[in-house]
Amino acid sequence: MIVADKKPVEEIIDYVTDCKNILVLGCNECVTVCEAGGKKEVEVLASTLRMCFLNQGTEVSIDEITLERQCDHEYLEEIRDVADRYDAIISLACGVGVQFMAEKYHSVPIYPGVNTCFLGATEKRGLWTERCQACGNCMLAITGGICPVSRCAKRILNGPCGGSSNGKCEINKDLDCAWQLIIDRLKALDRLEDYEKICSIKDWSTDRAGGPRKVVREDVQS
Amino acid sequence: MSVKTPSKLEKILSSGNLAVTSECGPPRGSDPKAVTKKAEMIKDYVDAVNITDNQTSVTRMSSLAACIHLKLMGVEPILQMVTRDRNRIAIQSDILGAASFDIFNMLCLSGDHQSFGDCPQGQNVHDLDSMQLLQTVHLMRDEGKFLGGADIKRPPQMFVGAAANPFADPFEIRVPRLAKKIASGAEFIQTQCIYNVDKFEEWMKQVCDRGLHEKVYILAGVTPLKSVGMAKFMKNRVPGMDVPDDIVKRMADTPKEKQPEEGINICVETIERLKSVEGVKGFHIMAIEWEEKVPGIVERAGLYPRPEIGAEN
Amino acid sequence: MRLQYPANVKIIRLPCTGKIDLIHILRAFEKGADGVYVVGCLEGGCHYIGGNLRARKRVEQARKILDLTGIGGERVQMYNLSASDGPLFVQYAIEMNEKILELGPNPIKLKKDAAA
Numbered sequence: 223m224i225v226a227d228k229k230p231v232e233e234i235i236d237y238v239t240d241c242k243n244i245l246v247l248g249c250n251e252c253v254t255v256c257e258a259g260g261k262k263e264v265e266v267l268a269s270t271l272r273m274c275f276l277n278q279g280t281e282v283s284i285d286e287i288t289l290e291r292q293c294d295h296e297y298l299e300e301i302r303d304v305a306d307r308y309d310a311i312i313s314l315a316c317g318v319g320v321q322f323m324a325e326k327y328h329s330v331p332i333y334p335g336v337n338t339c340f341l342g343a344t345e346k347r348g349l350w351t352e353r354c355q356a357c358g359n360c361m362l363a364i365t366g367g368i369c370p371v372s373r374c375a376k377r378i379l380n381g382p383c384g385g386s387s388n389g390k391c392e393i394n395k396d397l398d399c400a401w402q403l404i405i406d407r408l409k410a411l412d413r414l415e416d417y418e419k420i421c422s423i424k425d426w427s428t429d430r431a432g433g434p435r436k437v438v439r440e441d442v443q444s
Numbered sequence: 445m446s447v448k449t450p451s452k453l454e455k456i457l458s459s460g461n462l463a464v465t466s467e468c469g470p471p472r473g474s475d476p477k478a479v480t481k482k483a484e485m486i487k488d489y490v491d492a493v494n495i496t497d498n499q500t501s502v503t504r505m506s507s508l509a510a511c512i513h514l515k516l517m518g519v520e521p522i523l524q525m526v527t528r529d530r531n532r533i534a535i536q537s538d539i540l541g542a543a544s545f546d547i548f549n550m551l552c553l554s555g556d557h558q559s560f561g562d563c564p565q566g567q568n569v570h571d572l573d574s575m576q577l578l579q580t581v582h583l584m585r586d587e588g589k590f591l592g593g594a595d596i597k598r599p600p601q602m603f604v605g606a607a608a609n610p611f612a613d614p615f616e617i618r619v620p621r622l623a624k625k626i627a628s629g630a631e632f633i634q635t636q637c638i639y640n641v642d643k644f645e646e647w648m649k650q651v652c653d654r655g656l657h658e659k660v661y662i663l664a665g666v667t668p669l670k671s672v673g674m675a676k677f678m679k680n681r682v683p684g685m686d687v688p689d690d691i692v693k694r695m696a697d698t699p700k701e702k703q704p705e706e707g708i709n710i711c712v713e714t715i716e717r718l719k720s721v722e723g724v725k726g727f728h729i730m731a732i733e734w735e736e737k738v739p740g741i742v743e744r745a746g747l748y749p750r751p752e753i754g755a756e757n
Numbered sequence: 758m759r760l761q762y763p764a765n766v767k768i769i770r771l772p773c774t775g776k777i778d779l780i781h782i783l784r785a786f787e788k789g790a791d792g793v794y795v796v797g798c799l800e801g802g803c804h805y806i807g808g809n810l811r812a813r814k815r816v817e818q819a820r821k822i823l824d825l826t827g828i829g830g831e832r833v834q835m836y837n838l839s840a841s842d843g844p845l846f847v848q849y850a851i852e853m854n855e856k857i858l859e860l861g862p863n864p865i866k867l868k869k870d871a872a873a
Contacts, residue, residue, distance in 0.1 A: 231825055262780065266822070269783040273826040276787075276865040279872070375557055376528075376568060380575045380624060382617075383554050384609040384636065385683040392683040393557050402614060418620055420628060423532075423576045423591070 223252035223343075224316040225350040226259060226336040231270055234312060237333040241282065241310040244271065246335070247301070247323070248288030249315035256350050258336045259314030261288040267314070267335060292319025298326050305330055341372075358428025358435060364416065366407035373400035379421040445631070445661075449585075451548035451603035452520045453492040455753045456726075457632065457661040462719065463726030464747050465522065465634065465663060466738050467494035468514075470505035479510045482735045483519045489742040490729070491750055492520040492549055494634070498529065501561025508538055512545050522605070523547050526555025531571040532580070532591055539584060543600030550602045551634065552577040575628040578604055582629040605632035608662075610647035611640060612684035619650045626660050633660050634728040637667040637678070639710075640686040641717055648723050657723030664718045665728045668737060669707035672696045708737060708744075715745040758843045762850035774798075775808025782819040786828055789866040792857035793819075794834040796849060802839070809837060828864060832857065 238244055246268045254260030268286045275282040285308075289297045292315035305311070305327045313320045314335040324332040341354040355372040361379075362369055371377050375393045382401030385392025389402040408414050426432065447458050456463045466486050471478035483493060493514060497507040511521035523542050530538065542550070554574045558566045572580060581604045583589055588599040606625045610618055622633065638644045644664070651657050669675045672695040679687035691710060698706040711729075718724050727747070731738050742748045771777060774797035785793050795816055797809035813835045820830035834856075836849045 231822075262778075265780045266783060269780060269787055270822050270826060272787055273783070273822075273828060273865060276868060277827045279868045281872070375559075376554060376573075377570050378554060378573045380573050382612070382614075384607070384612045385557070386613050387683050388613055393559050399613075405614060405617060417617060418624060418627075420575060420624055423572055423579070426571065 223255055223341070224318070224338060225256045225340050225342040225352075226253050226316050226338045227256075228258050228263065229335055229337055231267070231274075234267070234333065234335055235271065235274055237331075238271070238310045238312065241308075243308045243310075244282060244284045245301075245304075245308045245311045246271070246284060246286050247292070247311055247313045247315070248286075249292045249313075249319050250288055250290050251293075251315075253315055253319075253336060255344065257348075259316075263314055264288050267312070292316075293322055295326075298323060301327075355429075357424075357426070358432075359425060361421070361424075364419070364421070365404050366411060366413070366416075368400055368403045368407055370400050370404065373398070373403070379424055445659075448631075449548050449601045449603045450546070451492075451601075452753055453522070453549055454603040454631070456491050456751055459751070459753065461726075461751045462724075462747060463492075463661070463663060464490045464729065464742055464750065465492045465494060465726065466490045466729045466731065466735070467496060467522075467524075468510070468735065469496045469499055469733070470507065470510040472502070472504055474505060476513050479505070479513045480517055483514050483517060485735050486738045487517070487519045489739040489748060489750065491726075492522050494522040494524055494551060494728070497524040497526045497553070497555065498561070499556070501528070501556050501558045501563070503562055508542055508547075511542065511547050515545050515547060520549065521547055522549040522551055523602075524551045524553060525577065526553045527570050527572045527574060527577055528555035528558060528568050531569050535572065535577065535580065536584065536590055539581060539600050539602070540596070543598070543602070546601075548601055548603055549605070550581060551605045551607065552581065552630070553607055574606060575624060578606060578625065578628040578630055603631055604629055605634060606630040607636070608633045609636040609684045610638075610644050611636060611686035618647055619654060619656070622651060622656060622660075623654065626656060630660055632725075633662045635662065635665040636684060637665045637730060638714060638718065639678075639691050640688045641714060642688075643686060644718070645721055648721050652723050661725040662723055663726040663728040664715075664721075664724050665730060666711050666714050666718075667730045667732060668711040668734065668741065669695055669703075670734060671700070671703045671707070672698075674707075704737075708741060711741055712744045715741070715747070719745075760843050760847045762847045763854040766850050766854060773803070773805050773808040774812035775803070775805055777812050777815060779815045779818050779822075782815065782833060783822060786823065786832070786863060786865065789863055789869070791863045791866070792832040792834070792853060792860070794836060794849070794853045796836045796838065796846065799837050799839055829860060832860060832863070 246264045248259050248261055248264035264286045268284045272284050291297045308330055311330050312333045312335045313323050317338040320332055320334045340352040342350045342352045345351050352372050357371050370379055374381055375391055376383055382399050386399040386402055389399055391397040391399050408416055447454055468482040495507045495510045498504050507524050511523045514521040552574050558568050581602050584596055584600050585602055588596050608622050675687055675692045675695045678685045695703055715727055729738055729741055774795050782793050795812050797812050803809045816833055816835040819833045824830035838845045
């Protein structure tokens, strides 16, 4: 899923400081799972903003809505009739949702309520870690199911580098060396001979480096 | 191994002489004398001089520019290049730039992570890694082609090397990793500083068992310790460095004012011992900001005078 | 025991302090409460293992938000006691009541009243 983290409330207050009608808009998908932008976080942020404004003696109306998703047209349409009432919408969706909202509703400023961090997994409640950088050309088949692109600090495809120490990365002792994990995994699969296959120069054109990307599937288009 | 380039280092190695290389770190400024002064001190005692490339990710004068200063004073440079700061375009471009000054040696590295340096917020490029850089230099030299497939007019003639760390983890792939570097085109290897000679010998034995010592020239890396503090720092703080307790103890048991001398004694003894290790074809003496001690170490280790083999120009 | 505690404490009963959510505390302040304190079982003694520990974390979260909004984080407090310890319950009620009296009314309430 897409992992996000809450933005400091001070920063959000700065965006909406002169607004009178505000909508806090949550998303029921990834940001709900990582507890950054679901219904609960919408309630808490709205309440916090209300108290801030009340304490400043300013009259501000703050509404709360949480959509099923903010990355799909049909769900965004659900607020079509009310969107114009607001002079600011704070979207607690990931960067995708914030942008899709902004593309759809031109007259209202949309502000991000979270920092979108990475594609990751929930290791346990309160701990999310990165697993994928969406390079667009998955190589997990040859690296034993462990991704050096997202999990090696140097993104090295023929690792480990000289900084691997006791299975940990040189930049942080709490960080596993992705290549140690790969080697361990290849060994467990009895495929260590695959380690000696030299990984060729990667085509990064399917990555962010190749410019904004799209997936086109004419077979499923209507 | 047949000679493929005009490199003096390659000629010395192929003639069967023990080669001696050293290194100079470029300055955090633009004064060329900071480079030429260091090179002047050591030039008659070594066959070639590595110029580090923004080592430890701290911004310095470019390695290529410093190599050119050496070349112009008649010293044979080894251009170090890391893949951290350049994409494949800049890499090929810098290789051509170096070739235009007839720089004949290159060491291919990935480089320390930028979080250690003075720009921790910078992007790292790593478009290629060190093995892919080795392959790139070979493609340019042997096929006369760019990565994009086009022909190069006057291709570079680089003797290409790589680094190897016999002490890093996991130990079991140290030799396979060397094999990959050789398969990628490494013709010479400069190793991480050796303090744990026993472990190095174990690694070299595995290297020889696989016959890799016949495919690559291995230069054993040594760094004289200046003090017990440096020994402890290297032991505890430098990733992938193996400084045995008895070396630290020997430094600690030496009075402070005699420690630099003792560090050099250890270095000379290490070289003496490594000379008899099968597969060791030379030495890479990294006297970090202590270049003035290199001539003494070379003389005491019986590696002076250097053979008279000139580079072609 | 028939012990007396301050009359301006309004008790909201929960099956476990673990049931309390951050938003419950915030809403109380939004609506004008001058203080909120949560009284849970002794740490380590939760019938549901960790309910009172969760409550403590939520009280901490509320405290941060109240500081940020200028209402004052010291208006929210977590207490732990044994379920049978009536005298300590009274002592905490008196202590909290005195603290809130010292801090004065919730500033939001004052501003709402002034606007009305």
